[in-house]
Amino acid sequence: MDRPCATSVLSKMLREQVCCLGRIVARHQVPDDVVWEIAKGFDVIYQRLRGEVELKVTEAETVPPSHRAVPHPGLTYLLDKLRMEATAQASDMR
Numbered sequence: 001m002d003r004p005c006a007t008s009v010l011s012k013m014l015r016e017q018v019c020c021l022g023r024i025v026a027r028h029q030v031p032d033d034v035v036w037e038i039a040k041g042f043d044v045i046y047q048r049l050r051g052e053v054e055l056k057v058t059e060a061e062t063v064p065p066s067h068r069a070v071p072h073p074g075l076t077y078l079l080d081k082l083r084m085e086a087t088a089q090a091s092d093m094r
Contacts, residue, residue, distance in 0.1 A: 004089065006053040011082050014046045022075050032072065039074035043081075 001009075018039075025035050070077075 003054055004093075007050055007089070010046060010050055010053065011086065014042060015079065015082055017042060018075050018078050022071055025072055025075070032074075035072045037072040041079055043078060054076075 021035075021038060021042075024030065
């Protein structure tokens with residue numbers, strides 16, 4: 001698997017995890033500080049794995065109703081970061 005494909009898979013996986021977390025947060029009213037800690041942890045894991053992918057490549061249903069009107073800022077931060085990264089990658093390919 002080449003680097004852009006591997007990075008894309010990692011981004012898609014993180015997006016799915018963030019959406020899953022968003023549903024849990026909305027349903028169970030998780031405190032903001034807990035959501036931020038989880039979001040930061042996901043970001044650290046994503047960046048570490050992305051770095052490993054880049055290093056290795058260069059070497060060789062139904063959503064429950066939401067109780068919150070707006071998404072948690074920690075989750076929005078990660079989704080925005082993924083969106084900006086995808087935009088930057090798309091412009092690099094041109």
